[in-house]
Amino acid sequence: MRMPLSWLAEYTDLAPGARGADVAASLVRVGLEEEDLHGGDITGPLVVGRVLSFELEPQKNGKTIRWCTVDVGQNGQMLTEGKHQEIVCGAHNFEVGDLVVCVLPGAVLPGGFAIAARKTYGHVSNGMICAEDEIGLGHDHEGIIVLSRLLGEERAATLSPGDDAITLLGLADETVETNVTPDRGYCFSVRGLAREYWHAQGSPEGGYRDPADVATPAATAGGYAVELKDDSPIDGNDGCDRYVARIVRGIDPTRPSPPWMSKRLTQMGMRPISLAVDVTNYVMLAVGQPLHAFDVDRLSGSVVVRRARAGEMLTTLDDVERTLHTDDLLITDGGEQPLAIAGVMGGASSEVSDTTTDVLIEAAHFDPTTVARSSRRHRLITEASKRFERGVDPKVTAAAAQLAVDLLVEHGGGTVDDAVTDVDRRSERTAYRLDVTEPARIVGVDYPRERVVGILRDLGCVVEESGEGTDDTHVLVTPPSWRPDLVDAPDYAEEVARIDGYNNIPSITPTPSDGRGLTHAQKARRVVADALAGAGLTEVLSYPFVSEELADQLMLPADDDRRHAVRLANPLSEERPLLRTSVLASLVDTLRRNVARGRKDVAIYELGLVFRPGGAIGTAPIPGVAARPDAETLEQLYAAVPAQPRRAGILATGQAEQAGWWGPGRAADWSDMVAAVQTVAAALAVPVSVANDPGHAPWHPGRCARITLADGTLVGHAGELHPKVVAALELPARTVAAEFDVDVLVAASSEPVQARPFSTFPPAMTDIALLVGVDVAAADVETALRSGAGESLESVTLFDVYEGERIEAGHRSLAYRLTFRAPDRTLTTDEVNDFRDAAVAAAAAATGAVQR
């Protein structure tokens, strides 16, 4: 919401010497955030100019500039050696004869941009023709300002070249722009902002002049017929509880808006259109009440406010034909023809035009929820809907109509009908019984009773300190009509704190007494992340949005659970409508991006949630919020949320170890991925087993490890990606990958590690070479050796694998070192040999191994 300082000063006293920044700072103190400051930072000369002629000059860079001659009036020409101003202009949205805004040499534009005659495109350009954004009037840079379009033809006709454009456009007057929060609907008016500014100044006696404080006539017989017929109120609230209609007849439609009004509308970021429309906008900006002007001649009967019927249509002012919804509240002509979606936008058929002489001014109070829903449903956010959905002061209705009537009469030459329509169905607001010590309990500042009562009265509340319901600590508070948000003790506490000053709130560090630190899972997850980084991998984060083709690219089987992905109704890109079901699914993008940026060796990982609905998406209930939902509803609520296991994905390509002075490097291969998972498991002290897995996408069927817990629970997979996956995803050849379920590993680590005693007697080592078929897994051989070797076995190390000419085809030789150690003695050679033979026998029985 914008507010020129000159307008603010009409309703309240500005602090002496206050500039825009000071006003903005004052408003910030009472909780209105500054958005921007406009104007006030131009120093002349900025004048009205008339384009006399221009020549098109194509440039080498492909642009065509206009070499213009512009009449900038007598004074302006003193700065241009007495000639008409010659200006280079890049815009094309004007014609010869148009009035434009010219900045002349010597001027300084917003941002300290000093203007001088300068040589450009082969000409000496004496300043420039301005666009809106260049003079801080708006954000438009589509073309230059054409005054007949900005101010309207009538207003433009009164201007002459050389007129001071700073005054004309109100640029000397600073305009403060504030962000209005949803609870402060009343601040969508200069009236509301002025009131807040007055509070920020300490609410000095007599320092606020309410523009809505005007005499209004009571309803009379014979006014325009208005019927409020809401037969399906939302949440029991009537769609319209007040409707004032006033008629002004005999307006001269050729009369322009007064210059001061056009200027103000421009400062507020609105376009002057015609007197009738400008007046409704001006009053809305002044007091916050959206008004609608109907052409009386285009109405046939009474105004009936009702809900829309199914299938009803309305073409709104923006020329969109809209299908109405039965929740939409309509203003209708005689109960039939829709004229407007109440509080949102009018229809084209009843709009005032340039021939309208008799105007019906509608000032109504609409239900915020009704307007919010219509606005959302039709994707129409208008100045009116913004205000109604945040709540318009229901007491300002008649005053707003009166202000509009007065302006139309004064500037349009019309006469107002004596008959007044005012249908008023408002319910009285009840007083709230406030415990005056409550603000202190909520805020933590010891506000005396007088302070609390004083602040509330300044805010416009009626505070009763005696009578029924009041006592030493309780008063009855009726909030002002413009504050529908004041309901409960915390609302009043916030007001007291806000006006007293938030910075008076002390700082007391809270001291919880029984914190139990991080949970096991939270600590264990950090161990996982740190172990992977410690293993030389770099942690990255990727977006979870993936394409529909990805499941095929990853070669996931038709019945794979990872094909059941959650779909977004409104994805950022139609190409990526699904949520990932594995971390690798999105991590591949990150790998590719790194490679595309010229990095050959990449080893990355990510820990994150994946989305596994495991079938059709259920429907989560939406219970009420008045009380805690019952246990069954909560159970349904939690159950409807799809499973989101936490997984880790790892990808690597290029060299795992660099070539260097020590010798050649080593390419990252499947074993680095298995090792990474084992490193994590070891960091959590969780024993895991590795098996060959020939059928798990997206891995290479011959180079994929399935990693499980001792009880067989799947942890994850590691190895080299399938060459077809690599090709489909355009990854570097031989990219390796792992993915595992972090939750599984974390859960497996939850019991305290139980220490085993270890022997201090000397170890005995013996080496064996076993000949096995190439299909026999080394892990199976090791398992068998361990089972046969007995309790004295300390370790089994596979130190060589040989496959080649020296042994039988279809076989390979596995060389193991077995280390034995007894807890209580030094083992003898005979004992060790016996253990070894037993181990070999077990391996032979289990895997067909033959000792070489």
Added chain:
Amino acid sequence: MSGPNTNYDPVEVSALDPANLDAAVEDAVAAIAAATSLDDLKAARIAHQGEKSPLALANREIGALPPSAKAEAGKRVGQARGRVGQALTVRQAELEAERDERILVEERVDVTVPALRRPTGARHPIELVAQRLVDAFVGMGWEVAEGPELESEWLNFDALNLGPDHPARQMQDTFFLDPVDSGLVLRTQTSPVQIRTMLEQEPPIYVVAPGKVFRTDDLDATHTPVFHQIECLAIDKGLTMAHLRGALDAFVRIMFGEETRTRVRANYFPFTEPSMETDFLCFACHGEETWGSAEPCRTCGGSGWIELGGSGMVNRKVLRTCGIDPDVYSGFAFGLGIERALQLRHGVQGMHDIVEGDVRFSQQFGMGV
């Protein structure tokens, strides 16, 4: 060599002649001094201390002397051998020291050649910043709460006093699930974790909830559709806005140093009432206003203060929805974007580096910040 003779005068046995002994010693000392290597010294040792050395021969002559002469001759030879032995020991030590010195020189390498054969890994700084904040709050007795990223609409909006018609709900650009009536969304804030906590735990509650959140913004310098928040929630008896401010002060000190402090003002959030907006003193310029000067502070833009984020006392409606009696308990909540904290604290320009996963970004931060 002569045979034993009790009348024999040692002086007259030439090998035992003092002058000869002196000469032998001098020869030995000279040879020892001349040795320039341990091998030379070994040869000198054999020549002058070995079995065939003059002093060894002289020693053997003593046995043939009459008892009366033995003592004196023995003493003289002993002294001579002692002098040689001493010289050998000294020289041995010198030459060994020289050798050790030389080996160290010869074994010299250039240790500035690359030593890292394997790359070093790194954590993502978003995770590190979140950990830093979490750790500080855990140190003050808070606990960490977590929840799903795909969340029910009721927990993400309704329970937080963001009813379907609330204007603030329209401001949130929410990813809805297909079908839209599933009542599920990608959470737009970490606040549903607070609701889950309040539904499941009895007060007192002091939790900090870090996590990923989602909004339908395209990636640009200041927006990303996936980002991270950290929120703190406290529910206890007697908590006031002063406690909220205390927690906020602790928060900014952890993140931006002991010198900083907060400035607060009113704001509006549906989840809280009263609500509060917090700025903290710029840690770069220490609050010195440089706005409009030639070089405005790049961290705060010149205002001297940096906006932290929204907070407030948990709305009574929200407490009731969670089954907590607002007449017994009160509480506060606050939160901020971790990306923004990372940008401020570490001078990260723009959002792209944080989200694109270029390993060079994470690697700047190592394993902890």
